[in-house]
Structures are given as structure tokens and as C-alpha cells.
Amino acid sequence: MKTEKTVKTIKIDVDKCNGCRACEVVCSAFHAQPRYSSVNPARARIRVIRDPLADIFVPVYAGEYTAAECAGRDRYTIDGKQYEECAFCRSVCPSRDLFKEPDSGLPLKCDMCESDPTLQEPLCVTWCLADALVYEERTALAEKAPAPADVDVGLEALANEHGWAKVLDAVTRMSVKMGRES
Amino acid sequence: MRYAETGFNLEVDLTRGNIERVPTDPRLTELHLGGLGTNARMMWDRVPPETDPFSPQNLLIFGTGLLTGTPAPACNRTIVTTISPQTKLFAFSMMGGFFGPELKHAGYDKIVIRGKSPELVYLWITDGKVEIRPAGHLQGLGTLESAEVIRQELGEPHAAVASIGLAGENKVWFASIEQGRSSASRMGCGAIMGDKNLKAIAVRGSGDLDVARPAEFIRLCNEALKYIEHRNAHPIEGVMPIVAGLGSPQEMAVHDEKWHTENFVWGNARVRRKDFWQPEVAQKWTETMERMRTRLLSCHNCPLKCGAAISVDTRLCSYMMKCFSKLTYTMGAFSDLDFGLRIAQKATEHGVDAFTCPQTMAFAVELYEDGILTDADMPGFPQKSEDRFYWLLDKIVRREGIGDVLADGTYWAGQRIGKGADKYAHNCIRKTEQLPLKLGMLNPIYFLMYCTGEKASITQIEGNFPQAPFETKEESAAFVEDWPHVPDDRYKQWFLEWELRGEKSIPSYPPIDATCEIVNWQEMMHYIDDSIGICAGLSSFPLKPPFHIHNLPELISAGSGLQLDEAALVKLTRRNRNLVRANNLRRGLTRADEKPPEDHWKKRFPELEKKLLDGYYEFKGWNSDGVPTRETLCELGLDYVADDLERRGILKATP
Ligand code: SF4
Ligand code: SF4
Numbered sequence A: 001m002k003t004e005k006t007v008k009t010i011k012i013d014v015d016k017c018n019g020c021r022a023c024e025v026v027c028s029a030f031h032a033q034p035r036y037s038s039v040n041p042a043r044a045r046i047r048v049i050r051d052p053l054a055d056i057f058v059p060v061y062a063g064e065y066t067a068a069e070c071a072g073r074d075r076y077t078i079d080g081k082q083y084e085e086c087a088f089c090r091s092v093c094p095s096r097d098l099f100k101e102p103d104s105g106l107p108l109k110c111d112m113c114e115s116d117p118t119l120q121e122p123l124c125v126t127w128c129l130a131d132a133l134v135y136e137e138r139t140a141l142a143e144k145a146p147a148p149a150d151v152d153v154g155l156e157a158l159a160n161e162h163g164w165a166k167v168l169d170a171v172t173r174m175s176v177k178m179g180r181e182s
Numbered sequence B: 001m002r003y004a005e006t007g008f009n010l011e012v013d014l015t016r017g018n019i020e021r022v023p024t025d026p027r028l029t030e031l032h033l034g035g036l037g038t039n040a041r042m043m044w045d046r047v048p049p050e051t052d053p054f055s056p057q058n059l060l061i062f063g064t065g066l067l068t069g070t071p072a073p074a075c076n077r078t079i080v081t082t083i084s085p086q087t088k089l090f091a092f093s094m095m096g097g098f099f100g101p102e103l104k105h106a107g108y109d110k111i112v113i114r115g116k117s118p119e120l121v122y123l124w125i126t127d128g129k130v131e132i133r134p135a136g137h138l139q140g141l142g143t144l145e146s147a148e149v150i151r152q153e154l155g156e157p158h159a160a161v162a163s164i165g166l167a168g169e170n171k172v173w174f175a176s177i178e179q180g181r182s183s184a185s186r187m188g189c190g191a192i193m194g195d196k197n198l199k200a201i202a203v204r205g206s207g208d209l210d211v212a213r214p215a216e217f218i219r220l221c222n223e224a225l226k227y228i229e230h231r232n233a234h235p236i237e238g239v240m241p242i243v244a245g246l247g248s249p250q251e252m253a254v255h256d257e258k259w260h261t262e263n264f265v266w267g268n269a270r271v272r273r274k275d276f277w278q279p280e281v282a283q284k285w286t287e288t289m290e291r292m293r294t295r296l297l298s299c300h301n302c303p304l305k306c307g308a309a310i311s312v313d314t315r316l317c318s319y320m321m322k323c324f325s326k327l328t329y330t331m332g333a334f335s336d337l338d339f340g341l342r343i344a345q346k347a348t349e350h351g352v353d354a355f356t357c358p359q360t361m362a363f364a365v366e367l368y369e370d371g372i373l374t375d376a377d378m379p380g381f382p383q384k385s386e387d388r389f390y391w392l393l394d395k396i397v398r399r400e401g402i403g404d405v406l407a408d409g410t411y412w413a414g415q416r417i418g419k420g421a422d423k424y425a426h427n428c429i430r431k432t433e434q435l436p437l438k439l440g441m442l443n444p445i446y447f448l449m450y451c452t453g454e455k456a457s458i459t460q461i462e463g464n465f466p467q468a469p470f471e472t473k474e475e476s477a478a479f480v481e482d483w484p485h486v487p488d489d490r491y492k493q494w495f496l497e498w499e500l501r502g503e504k505s506i507p508s509y510p511p512i513d514a515t516c517e518i519v520n521w522q523e524m525m526h527y528i529d530d531s532i533g534i535c536a537g538l539s540s541f542p543l544k545p546p547f548h549i550h551n552l553p554e555l556i557s558a559g560s561g562l563q564l565d566e567a568a569l570v571k572l573t574r575r576n577r578n579l580v581r582a583n584n585l586r587r588g589l590t591r592a593d594e595k596p597p598e599d600h601w602k603k604r605f606p607e608l609e610k611k612l613l614d615g616y617y618e619f620k621g622w623n624s625d626g627v628p629t630r631e632t633l634c635e636l637g638l639d640y641v642a643d644d645l646e647r648r649g650i651l652k653a654t655p
């Protein structure tokens, strides 16, 4: 079973980026408290990896926080240009300074400029007159939640393996936690 | 609480290796804004007029504009100020790129360098930390090469680095300070940096920069962006493509060079080549540019793309270029674009001004051809024009042999060489080489701008008023229709009545009073830009820019918290203008220095010219020597300047 949901995408064209940092500027200003009261690219949820003499310009968005760094690293070469280690990764990762509040070290994450009222498009996109960043919304079909019968099957499988007592215990614990969080 | 600025300067005494973080006086911001304004005040207060450019007492100031680093588009300028070795006057050279905003985020509005380091060093500035680091290993390295080494050894790939090359190290009087995407090139600031034994400054910051009234400020920024989009979609009709849009002249994007190559002069600013731009040339040059240009580039937070990364060939490090430096070497050497872009790579690494350097080399070639310089002066001087330019560049940046003489620029080299060589230095104003342009009929607006522009280049005073009338009345009428930028409607009328030929054409039109106002307006816009740090490319330089005299007071106020209306901003700008002038008058500038190159126009009108200059001085509140009157100075709160100028006998005391 599938349902409709909105997928928000920012299309990044690195060939059009020229490293002006307008996206960093406006993102950090938008997220300042109060809004726009200060600017500081180090607090932006988008950073531009730029090496003009090597013709490298990569806008990268802040993604999920991760407690542990990857076991390995990647390093891309595209069209003869060697990109820095982990260049395209969005993670807020212990191995680098990217996407951390300068003073507290707390992770930053792109929230697509969530605000009330909703903006027409994310601000980094609006301020990028080079069109390196283009916003796109599309509807996609997502898996619908499984039917109750399917859940029964799953639980039974768990009970077979661990015994009902343990499964009930876990369900109680989790529902308490969920109640706290919601 | 300080807004838009950090409220701190970094004072570095290189002699003693002393570094201080000094709070600034907010009243100075109220009086002078920042950038050029506060630089001029600091030079006035701290550098007495007897100071030799190469004295340890001379300051080298890197001053960000008041709004530099705020979200306002193109607010990225750093104004470099010192005493110029070439003119011996107050120098200010602006650089864009990324340096200024980094400095603000690192916590400083200005870096003020004094003294001389005993050995070659560089400065590393980052949040809460400043280090003077040895730079012996960078000696002789190019500007970009050293920047790269510094970034690597600091482990800071995104640090902004301003550096000098061999030319600066050897105190070539037209050495530049290069910063990758931009440079402070005019008037030899790089020589002063070299004299202080400072190879580079690297800076990276991650501190907040606050604005006073956020909602209002961002609204003005968004309006500016909207207007930029509108202007990008609607280039001005009836003017050359390179100046039809915003930004600096779009030399990196536009291939058609008919106008420059046929109207500007080649060699030592002499030869006009009227039918130069033939289809074969156009095709070859276009091919060169497309092969070497890897990408068009912006400065910090600017939607324009005036610069380009140029890759000469894969073996050589590429470099960044903008504007007319594209053609100065090519035209100086009577060569082609391929040569021009190749030698510019070397010249950028050595760090020299792209106007003065090729002009000086062409000057040397001419002296050699005319037998004033000989093989005895220039042993091994090659035959081919291109080889000669490489040869001369190398001698100049090393100050070897004849290079030591040429390294002072054409004016001083002409004096030193003698034998009539001074006549060959024909394209200078105030001892600084100008754009290679020789025209027919005197233009009164340009006459006054050339005479009184205390910056080195015409491009730093001209701008918002069209350079010439349009072909037809209809075009002019269409142009003034959406022209809210003018101070008032009289400017539109002057433009509407201006004609290419006939009674209302140059030299007698615009009339003197209108000419004074037009020149004053254009100059004022540049002085505002240089104090707040907006690039001229979005304000004082192009036609119909997003920022102008009617919206800048609000932008400055919302950003900085100052309460400025239009009248207050005009007055403040006059204060800065007069203070720059006072610095120069105190250093010996006189009316006699205020003249364009003699051969700039074929048709000259001494009587009219005198009237124009008299009229403009009077308009400015200056006496007939070009010295601001006591009344003018006191009205601007510059009583201390009036006292000083009187004490020195520069201003006659009024009874
Ligand atoms: S605003 Fe656009 S062009 Fe500028 S750095 Fe960001 S992505 Fe690149
Ligand atoms: S979408 Fe919004 S939050 Fe995300 S990087 Fe762009 S400006 Fe920042």
C-alpha cells in the first residue's frame, strides 16, 4: 500500500556555483535569534567547500548528527578534480568541525527554513541568483503503514524468539518513553 | 552594543612584535562611518605629514567598511590605506573578495600595522588569537603560491590570505597586495607591506556580526536582490555591453573588445588602432578566453560575477582576474590576448598593479626604440615584444639593473633617466599612470574628475551619470524614465538636453554649475561606498545600481543603528572627502597637481578649464588654491583641520 507525501528537494548544480557564500550568509541570518539579528557563516546550515584555483565549489547541507565517524573515508575525483575527504557528506560528525555551533559545539541541521508562515522556498535558494541551488517539490508515493494483521505476525515472531514476557516488557517501556516525548 | 562593526581594531607593531586589541571610539563611527572615513581620520591623527612612506611610522591600514560582512549584497570591501611611495600622498586602494568579512568575523574592524619586522613574517588572525609567524620559507614565492602554503601549514583551507610577491618584497613602487579574487593594486600599498617585512595576512573568523534593526535591514537587502535580478534581465540600451549591466565592467564575460582595442591606446599609451577588431582577431581572442577561463567568480555575498579564474595551462597555477587588466598587457606590448593572459599570471604572482606595470614596460620599450635607453642600460634586451615584456617584468620585480629605475613607475623613472625621458611619462596624474585613453574633444565632466579625483583611477570617481549623451532624444527620454537614483530631477534635465553635436554638446555643455553637481554626485557615491564597504559595482560605478543616495541612509541606519537621513549622510561624506583632501594638502598637494595628462584630449580650452576648476573649488567650499576654507571645515566639525592647515600656512588665516 502506498500514500502520497511531499518531497522537498534542493537541486545543487556545482557547475553554476561560484562560491559567493550568499547562501551561508542568509541561512545564518535567518536562524539567528531574533531572526536576521546577526550573521555568521560558521552557524549556517549550508557551507560551501571552495577551492577556486582548483575550480572546486561544493555547497553542502547539514544533515543528521552522528555520534561515531565512518570506519572508512571516501575521496572523490571528478573530471580530474580531487575533492577533499568526505566532501559531499552531510553528516555532523566527530571527525570534522562542519555544522557545529561555534561556541557550544551543538550540531546544526538544515530544516528547509521551517517557519510560520511557510516561506515560498528556502532562503539559500532565493539568495543564490546564480541558480546553483534550485528548489523543487514533488509528490511521491510512500509505503503506507502495515495492516494490524502484519504487526501481529511480526510480534509473534519476536515472541517466539524471546518469549512473551520480554516482548511485553519492551512494549511497555517504549510506550512510556513515547508518551514522555510527545 | 556595536552593530555592523565589531568595535575593535587590531594594532600590530612589527618592530616590537607587539599585538593589541583596541576598542574603537563609537563617536568616530558617527563622524566618519568606517573604511576610508576612519582610515583618513587615523592617518590624520597619527601620521604627521613629514613621514616618509618607508618610515616605520607610516601606517598600513586594512580597514573594513562599516557594513562589510553584513548580509547587504556586495558589502565586502577592505580599504587599504598608507602613504604611497609613488605619489607620497594618502593612498587608498580597495579590495573585495573575502578578506573583509573574515576579518569582521574574527572580531576586528581594522588591522593597523606600524613599524618594521626585523625579518620576513606573516600574520595569522583567527577568533581570539593573533600570531606573528616566520615567513622566511615564503621569501620569493608568488602571491598565490604563498597563500596556498600558508593555508596548508595552518590547516585552514578557507582562510582568506592577502599577500605580496617579489615586487612587494623588493619595494617596487607599484607593488600590489593580492588576495585571490581581488587585490589592492593602486599606489604601491604592496611596497609598504614589503618594507614592513610583512609577507601576508591570513584571517578566518567564526564570530557573530550583529545588525541593529534586523527586519528592516533584511527587507532592504531583499529589495536590492530583486532589483539586481531586474537589472540583470534589463541591460541598459544604447551603451556598450560591458557597462550595460551591474558590477564592474564585464570584461571576463564579454568577448567583444572592439571598443577597448580601437578606442584605447596601445603601447606607451600612444597608438590608436582604428580597424583592429577584425573577425579573425575576434575569433582568436574568444577562443583564448574560452580556453583559459575556467569559471566566472563573485566576491563575498555578491550575486554579480565580475571576476574569473584563469588557467593558463595545466602546469601553471591559475589565478583570478577581473576588469580591464584583461587587456593592459596585451595592448602595452602590441600583442594578443593569449600573451596578455599568460604574462598576467606571472605578474599576479609577483604582485604588481596591472595598469602601471604594463605602462611602465611599454615606456621602457619606447625609450629603447628612441635610443634614450641603450644596450648598455639593458644588456641582453630581447628583440620580440613579448620576450621584452617578460624580461622587463623580471628585472622590475627584482629591481635588477634598469629594473631598479623602472620599479619607481614612469614619472620617477623619467626623472632619473634624464635625457628627455620625462616626456615619455606622459600619462600620469599626480605621478600615477592612468588608463590608456586619448581623446579628441575636452569633456568638462571628465576634466573635473581627472583633475580632482584623489584616488588613482578615473573608474573610482566616475559612474552613475552616463559617459556620453545617447544617439537620439527618444533613447534619452526612455533612460531618464526609471532613474530614481539622481539626487533630484535637474540631473535628468541636464541629461535630456545633452547632445552629441551642436550647441548643447561638449565642451560647453553641461554648463559649469551642472558639471560641478554631476561630478560631485558621482564622487560622493564613491566616498559613501568606500566608507561602508559596498562594492562600487553595485553602487557608485554602474548606471542605475541597486544602491543610491535615497536608499543608502536607511540601509546604513538599519545596519549600524546610526540615525542618518539623506542630508546627514551627504554632510558626513563631505566631512570624509575634506579630510582625505586635508591629508593630501598637508603632504604638499596643490592646485598645480590637479590636471589631466596634457595629451589626454587633443582639443583643450585653457580658459574654460580654469573656469571649471574655479567653479568646482567654489562649489566644494574650497578657496582658489583648492584648500577648504575655514568656514567649510568648521561646518563639518573639522575645526582641528582648519587650525592645523593655518598653522602650516596652507590655509591663509581669515582676518
Ligand atoms: S549562493 Fe549559490 S553561487 Fe553562491 S556559494 Fe551559495 S550555492 Fe554557490
Ligand atoms: S534550506 Fe534554509 S535552513 Fe537549509 S541550508 Fe538553506 S537556508 Fe539554511
Ligand code: SF4
Pocket: B074, B076, B096, B097, B246, B247, B248, B297, B298, B299, B300, B302, B303, B304, B305, B306, B307, B535, B536, B537, B538
Ligand atoms: S559587483 Fe563584482 S567586483 Fe563587486 S563585489 Fe560583486 S562580484 Fe565583486
